[in-house]
Amino acid sequence: MAGDKAEKLPRKTYEKELLRLQTELVQLQEWVRAEGARLVVIFEGRDAAGKGGTIKRVTEHLNPRVARIAALPKPTERERTQWYFQRYVEQLPAGGEIVLFDRSWYNRAGVERVMGFCTKAEYQLFLRQCPIFERMLVEDGILLRKYWFSVSDAEQQDRFRRRLEDPLRRWKLSPMDLESITRWEEYSRAKDEMLVHTDIAEAPWYLVESDDKRRARLNMIAHLLGSVPYQDVPPPVLELPERPPSTGYERPPRDLQTYVPDHAADL
Secondary structure, X not given: OOOOXXXXXXXXXXXXXXXXXXXXXXXXXXXXXXXXXXXXXXXXXXXXXXXXXXXXXXXXXXXXXXXXXXXXXXXXXXXXXXXXXXXXXXXXXXXXXXXXXEOOHHHOOOHHHHHOOOOHHHHHHHHHHHHHXXXXXXXXXXXXXXXXXXXXXXXXXXXXXXXXXXXXXXXXXXXXXXXXXXOHHHHHHHHHHHHHHHOOOOOOEEEEEOXXXXXXXXXXXXXXXXXXXXXXXXXXXXXXXXXXXXXXXXXXXXXXXXXOOOHHHHO
């Protein structure tokens, strides 16, 4: 699909299908909880490729006690002395949980390698250990899904520019993001080498074309749903009880409590 720019998906079509898929995600969540399954979804890709927006749509209607996002900051000095995968292991799900990694252990294959934050020996060790680590996760019963969001250089540049001009999204733009512009080909080579070593049968990579964010979100969610053998879990039968008659309770006077000012009244 690279080079064949698809027509942007109409908003009405997108919103209708997104709602349908999100309803299915709730059913997936209930199956995970009922079966005690463990689901890990990895989101990787270029800066401004649309990972964060997709994660928001995936989790929008899910129970945060079941589905949580793992977005780890840079490692502490103590974590730097640990086995590289150790702090990610702590984030893995227990039975009945879903964890979505907003970037993951693949930091070592991308930004750490390109920006020189790890040594060549550490990088080579990661490439050897990562497939073994992921096979261990899968063998232990974890459902592991890995998505790489691919965006063109022109679209990434436009998104960076819009972030720079938008006070609500400027926080998303960091000096590291801007550095990635000048290292486009280095990141491309790093991604290609990463795929060669870590696109394994037990945990394959799935690439998501994301120049059109709407298409990318729908495509990724639909694929995730199609890759997990979940079934519909009948919800418990609930009945709204009748409100009992008053026993004489009276609310304290309003002037005895502090209320927030009615800002909306001034609009």
